[in-house]
Amino acid sequence: MEFRHRSFSFSLVNGDWFYFAAIWRPAIEDWPASYAILTIEANADLAPFHDRQLAVLTRDQRLAWLDGFVPEDEILRPLPAGTFRVKRHSIDPAQPMLAV
Numbered sequence: 001m002e003f004r005h006r007s008f009s010f011s012l013v014n015g016d017w018f019y020f021a022a023i024w025r026p027a028i029e030d031w032p033a034s035y036a037i038l039t040i041e042a043n044a045d046l047a048p049f050h051d052r053q054l055a056v057l058t059r060d061q062r063l064a065w066l067d068g069f070v071p072e073d074e075i076l077r078p079l080p081a082g083t084f085r086v087k088r089h090s091i092d093p094a095q096p097m098l099a100v
Contacts, residue, residue: 010085013083017059019065020055021056023035040077042078045083
């Protein structure tokens with residue numbers, strides 16, 4: 001899995017899948033179902049690009065997050081330095097930015 005941000009993409013060095021921690025609320029009365037992806041302080045690999053990052057869960061953390069058996073502060077923390085591979089992409093000036 002790879003996450004792209006402007007002209008950079010980030011992936012796990014080991015090539016494994018990762019997940020984003022989120023919270024969800026079902027629809028109630030006149031309010032639709034909603035969710036939010038959580039953010040945390042950026043880890044050392046991503047800090048040169050932004051001070052925050054999406055809360056990344058590794059494959060072995062995903063069920064702990066969903067089951068709620070592990071305290072949030074043990075899961076929602078930056079991964080160690082060297083966890084992410086950062087790849088710069090060239091930008092085609094003829095291609096407009098779709099989202100900023």
